[in-house]
Amino acid sequence: MLNKILQWLLIFALQVVVFNHLDFSSYLVPQVFILILITLPLHLSKINQILIAFGIGLLADMFVSTPGIHASACLSLIVLRMFLFSRLDLKEQQSNRMFFNVKNVGISMFFYSAIILVVFYHLYVFGLESIGAINWVSLLLTTLFSSTLSLLAIGSIQYISYGRQSE
Amino acid sequence: MQRLLAFIEQNLFIILVVILQAVCAFLIFSFNPYQQASFSNSAAKLTANTNKISNDVTDYLDLKTQNQLLQSQLANQFKSTGQGTLHYLNDTFVVRDTAFSKPLFSLAPAQVVYNSVHKADNIFIINKGLNHGINKNMGVISSEGIAGIVLNSNANFSTVMSMLNTNMNITPSINGEEYFTELIWNNESPYCLKIKNINKLEEIKVGDLVTTGKSSLLFPSGIPIGNVSSLKKKNNSQYFDTDVKLSTNFRALEYVYVVINHHKEELDLMIENVE
Numbered sequence: 001m002l003n004k005i006l007q008w009l010l011i012f013a014l015q016v017v018v019f020n021h022l023d024f025s026s027y028l029v030p031q032v033f034i035l036i037l038i039t040l041p042l043h044l045s046k047i048n049q050i051l052i053a054f055g056i057g058l059l060a061d062m063f064v065s066t067p068g069i070h071a072s073a074c075l076s077l078i079v080l081r082m083f084l085f086s087r088l089d090l091k092e093q094q095s096n097r098m099f100f101n102v103k104n105v106g107i108s109m110f111f112y113s114a115i116i117l118v119v120f121y122h123l124y125v126f127g128l129e130s131i132g133a134i135n136w137v138s139l140l141l142t143t144l145f146s147s148t149l150s151l152l153a154i155g156s157i158q159y160i161s162y163g164r165q166s167e
Numbered sequence: 168m169q170r171l172l173a174f175i176e177q178n179l180f181i182i183l184v185v186i187l188q189a190v191c192a193f194l195i196f197s198f199n200p201y202q203q204a205s206f207s208n209s210a211a212k213l214t215a216n217t218n219k220i221s222n223d224v225t226d227y228l229d230l231k232t233q234n235q236l237l238q239s240q241l242a243n244q245f246k247s248t249g250q251g252t253l254h255y256l257n258d259t260f261v262v263r264d265t266a267f268s269k270p271l272f273s274l275a276p277a278q279v280v281y282n283s284v285h286k287a288d289n290i291f292i293i294n295k296g297l298n299h300g301i302n303k304n305m306g307v308i309s310s311e312g313i314a315g316i317v318l319n320s321n322a323n324f325s326t327v328m329s330m331l332n333t334n335m336n337i338t339p340s341i342n343g344e345e346y347f348t349e350l351i352w353n354n355e356s357p358y359c360l361k362i363k364n365i366n367k368l369e370e371i372k373v374g375d376l377v378t379t380g381k382s383s384l385l386f387p388s389g390i391p392i393g394n395v396s397s398l399k400k401k402n403n404s405q406y407f408d409t410d411v412k413l414s415t416n417f418r419a420l421e422y423v424y425v426v427i428n429h430h431k432e433e434l435d436l437m438i439e440n441v442e
Contacts, residue, residue, distance in 0.1 A: 046180040068194025132205025
């Protein structure tokens with residue numbers, strides 16, 4: 001569990017130090033830290049999941065000075081995650097108190113869920129940020145590029161963490 | 168109480184999400200300048216639109232009362248001005264009757280409950296009768312001009328001969344000058360009357376104002392009838408063929424005033440004695 005917490009801290013630090021400061025393009029604003037929420041243990045109660053999501057969201061907001069935006073997005077993400085997982089066959093993993101990662105649920109199920117959650121999160125955050133003057137083309141392009149980069153980063157982290165172990 | 172607690176327990180997760188989302192919304196619209204401005208702008212628009220709808224509805228519901236108020240104010244204005252002066256609503260005309268130190272005429276407001284314009288002899292019925300001091304042979308005007316003459320009254324209603332009646336015959340005054348001719352309706356347009364027998368030598372032109380004159384005790388002089396709309400010189404005749412466009416729109420007649428002459432009997436008697 002300590003390893004897991006250290007891993008989450010590392011992911012969050014990566015977000016704050018690296019991904020929040022990518023200045024290649026205004027279309028590239030990846031939110032990799034949501035991997036923490038995606039990979040939360042499957043046996044956690046709904047209330048705990050919500051409180052963790054809200055806390056992490058507020059923490060993320062502190063580093064980019066957008067009070068409430070990431071907190072709201074994280075809350076919505078965790079609710080979507082619950083809905084999505086209720087439709088997947090994860091009873092075995094839940095009863096074994098496992099985390100949701102590539103190793104435990106398989107690569108297809110992990111990325112099927114991750115793609116939906118990552119795209120949803122980026123669309124939600126960029127939508128909230130552009131309230132009042134939504135440019136749909138810009139919003140969709142930013143979501144597309146940032147989600148792709150985030151998924152690549154998430155895939156890499158999962159590979160580094162579990163790919164080598166399986167080898 | 169137990170059921171309420173059970174409900175809260177069952178739905179605690181949803182309640183918590185809603186509360187936390189509300190906190191987020193508060194944070195977003197309070198501490199993010201752009202979102203705050205956007206929210207204030209939308210809220211101001213929503214408030215303005217809501218107020219406008221509310222005002223429109225209130226105004227509409229109050230319209231009948233306002234109309235009655237306006238009518239009685241106009242009637243009072245006529246009564247209270249020392250020289251019996253009626254300022255028309257559109258401020259176009261001022262009717263003066265300076266012959267009497269106290270007003271000769273007063274007005275009783277009424278509403279039209281029946282109106283015909285498509286017959287040869289049109290009438291309309293108003294919601295005032297003998298109980299309100301209305302009697303036959305009283306003039307009726309609208310806020311635009313002349314409307315008709317009361318034919319008969321019962322307790323609560325009166326029948327009025329409209330200007331659009333072939334039996335109507337009024338002596339007009341053109342540009343303030345009396346012309347002893349006849350103003351009649353020839354059963355054609357509900358917007359036009361004809362003046363018979365105006366000599367070609369008279370200096371009148373299209374657009375001249377046609378009003379009531381002093382040869383009638385039913386109306387104060389100067390009540391608008393209309394404007395000369397056509398002036399044709401007929402061959403082999405010494406008279407103009409004159410059309411007058413009515414100032415009162417009889418198709419939309421709604422509120423009228425009955426002209427009450429307080430000294431009609433005395434004046435009738437005097438005129439009878441002279442004749």
